[in-house]
Amino acid sequence: MERDKGVAPIVVENVAYNEQVVSFVRNLTSSFFGCAAGILGLTSYEGLALYVLGYFFVSFLLFALKMRGNLTKYYQPGYKFWIAKILDGAPSYVLTWTLFYSLVYVYE
Incomplete structure (x- = not known):
């Protein structure tokens, strides 16, 4: 019936999968940004x-x-999508940030 009205039905499993993929991408890129912050010496x-x-x-x-x-x-x-999971990638960011900062600047 929803398709007859031009409205696509919302499938809960698909929405959950999309949230999982977005979370994975953000966590992975948070690690990369943490590496960049550590190498650049940002504090x-x-x-x-x-x-x-x-x-x-x-x-x-x-x-x-x-x-x-x-x-x-x-x-x-x-x-x-924009604000709900902003802190999910923070632990991996901080971990790689401090690791690379220590490797580059502390242990010279």
Whole structure:
């Protein structure tokens, strides 16, 4: 019936899978941004700014390239895509940030 009205049905399993894939991509790229922050020698608010900017940059790339601007088709509700999981990648970011900072600057 929903297809007759031009509305695609929302399948809970598909939405959960999409959230899982987005979370995986963000966690992986958080590690890469952590490596970059450590190698560049960023500390304090500079490192935090790189994490936040990197998070939104990756989110924008996912939104523009993979979702083609149609957020509600792949992610429900739409606002959760941008802000709900911002702290999920923070532990891997901090771990790689401190590791690479220590390797490059502390143990010279």
